Amino acid sequence: MSTEKLPKKLGKNEIVLREHEFDGIQEFDQKLPNWWLFSFYGAIVFYIGYWFIYYSTDLLPTEVESINARMTVIETAKKKELEAMMDKLDDSVLLTWSQEDSITKEGEDVYKQFCIACHGATLEGGIGRSLVDAEWAHGSQPMDILNIVLDGTPADSQGYNGQKMTPWKDALGPEKCAKVTAYLISQNPHIEK
Numbered sequence: 747m748s749t750e751k752l753p754k755k756l757g758k759n760e761i762v763l764r765e766h767e768f769d770g771i772q773e774f775d776q777k778l779p780n781w782w783l784f785s786f787y788g789a790i791v792f793y794i795g796y797w798f799i800y801y802s803t804d805l806l807p808t809e810v811e812s813i814n815a816r817m818t819v820i821e822t823a824k825k826k827e828l829e830a831m832m833d834k835l836d837d838s839v840l841l842t843w844s845q846e847d848s849i850t851k852e853g854e855d856v857y858k859q860f861c862i863a864c865h866g867a868t869l870e871g872g873i874g875r876s877l878v879d880a881e882w883a884h885g886s887q888p889m890d891i892l893n894i895v896l897d898g899t900p901a902d903s904q905g906y907n908g909q910k911m912t913p914w915k916d917a918l919g920p921e922k923c924a925k926v927t928a929y930l931i932s933q934n935p936h937i938e939k
């Protein structure tokens with residue numbers, strides 16, 4: 747182990763070591779580079795400024811405000827999409843769609859994913875009502891069927907065996923709701939097409 751003392755300063759741009767040593771290991775004692783110090787002080791100044799602006803002024807939106815603003819944008823877009831779809835659709839469009847294989851195929855995929863659990867593999871019903879009989883609790887016209895898919899059990903309904911259906915328009919969007927409705931119509935033998 748060397749006990750020889752190292753000079754404290756060796757000159758500019760050269761290594762400066764602290765005087766202590768342990769197991770032959772010594773420590774640097776350099777001045778921090780200016781770029782590092784400036785970023786550090788800059789971060790402190792930025793923090794104070796940002797803190798002040800964020801908490802003491804209304805210039806920056808809080809997280810809740812920016813989430814709410816984004817939700818409003820999404821909701822407006824969804825509403826527009828629904829309105830555009832509802833403008834496009836009527837009973838005869840849904841009947842035409844129910845004859846188009848490419849559309850009913852998409853509807854069938856939606857049905858298998860989201861509806862089959864309650865309405866059964868052959869649409870015979872179960873927890874939900876049968877969709878292949880001639881009985882419609884909430885209207886038998888194509889748009890009536892679409893509306894219950896979009897909005898779920900109407901407020902005045904007693905439900906079916908005490909069960910109600912949730913609305914699907916937010917989870918699926920209007921287009922998928924319309925396509926699954928076209929599929930239901932295509933499968934129901936009592937609806938004249």
Ligand code: HEC
Nearest residue numbers: 860861864873874875882883884899903905906909910911
């Ligand atoms: C959690 C179970 C459940 C799921 C999942 C479900 N439904 Fe329903 N559905 C019901 C119930 C219960 C009713 C009866 C509601 C009522 O009469 O108030 C119903 C009613 C309906 C009706 C009206 C039937 C009639 O005779 O008037 C249609 C149409 C319908 N569902 C379509 C769908 C479609 C399409 C999907 C998939 C996107 C779906 N349902 C998913 C439970 C479900």
